[in-house]
Amino acid sequence: MxxxxxxxxxxxxxxxxxxxxxxxxxxxxxxxxxxxxxxxxxxxxxxxxxxxxxxxxxxxxxxxxxxxxxxxxxxxxxxxxxxxxxxxxxxxxxxxxxxxxxxxxxxxxxxxxxxxxxxxSRDPREELSRAFDMFDQDGDGIITLEDLRIVNSTIKQGTTASDKDMANMIAQADLTGKGGVDREEFIDMMIAAKRRRGY
The missing domain is CATH 1.10.238.10 (EF-hand)
Incomplete structure (x- = not known):
């Protein structure tokens, strides 16, 4: 039955x-x-x-x-x-x-x-701030190349980024030359990227 x-x-x-x-x-x-x-x-x-x-x-x-x-x-x-x-x-x-x-x-x-x-109903800056914490692996307030390497190692093969690509991403967003991206730089960069994509 x-x-x-x-x-x-x-x-x-x-x-x-x-x-x-x-x-x-x-x-x-x-x-x-x-x-x-x-x-x-x-x-x-x-x-x-x-x-x-x-x-x-x-x-x-x-x-x-x-x-x-x-x-x-x-x-x-x-x-x-x-x-x-x-x-x-x-x-x-x-x-x-x-x-x-x-x-x-x-x-x-x-x-x-x-x-x-x-x-x-989410605040986009709050959402991006949460995303920042996922990338900031050691919790020091800056996303470094090493942080990106750790995150990159958890992504399935074929979608990972090279060290050169990741270093370029850091360099483009690091406005003060500190060797990493702080929370505000990350949020501003992501908002600008979303605007360029039209959402």
């Missing part, structure tokens, strides 16, 4: 009151267009990674950790609020019966919309 989840494709998503709830494709498209390709990929990967039972939905815990992977460490009440406002009754829930909050599930489209809203 097939598990009720196996037939989920034939079901219409329903809200917590058992009503049909089909996401608006145009709305999802509009939301998607505000994201960079890298952000879309990050969101998709977070959903896939934390959909641990591979049912195509995120429960409360999966939602919490999926958002955490994207850099949003939200308090439990906030995550629960997002679940109750954006969640749907899963296909295996009895139709026309109210679905209690903890049993609600988040679809890919809902996760995308939640993540997009959170990303849009």
């Amino acid at each position: 097939a598990h009720p989840r196996d037939s989920r494709v034939s079901f219409q998503p329903r809200d917590q009151f058992g009503r049909s709830h089909e996401p608006n494709p145009q709305e999802a498209l509009d939301i998607n267009q505000t994201l960079s390709e890298e952000q879309k990929k990050d969101i998709s990967q977070a959903f896939t990674l934390f959909d641990q039972d591979r049912d195509g939905y995120l429960d409360y815990h999966e939602l919490k950790f999926g958002l955490k992977a994207l850099g949003f460490e939200l308090p439990k009440p906030r995550v629960y609020d997002l679940l109750t406002k954006n969640g749907i009754a899963p296909p295996w829930h009895p139709p026309n019966e109210p679905c209690p909050g903890p049993s609600l599930r988040i679809t890919t489209q809902a996760f995308e919309a939640i993540a997009t809203t959170l990303i849009a």
Whole structure:
């Protein structure tokens, strides 16, 4: 006998009151267009990674950790609020019966919309400051060639940069000749690069 989840494709998503709830494709498209390709990929990967039972939905815990992977460490009440406002009754829930909050599930489209809203509300300088900390391996407030070498060693083969390329990156951003890039230089450089790329 097939598990009720196996037939989920034939079901219409329903809200917590058992009503049909089909996401608006145009709305999802509009939301998607505000994201960079890298952000879309990050969101998709977070959903896939934390959909641990591979049912195509995120429960409360999966939602919490999926958002955490994207850099949003939200308090439990906030995550629960997002679940109750954006969640749907899963296909295996009895139709026309109210679905209690903890049993609600988040679809890919809902996760995308939640993540997009959170990303849009971020302060770009704060985001770049967090990125700086990832590169500043020894925490001395300056990204040096050695820091870049360490980060570079963790990247898969074929996408790594040469020492010469990394030294050039440092030289272009190091405005005071200190042999590395400080936080403000890094943030200014990244903002300028985003403007050149048109976002």
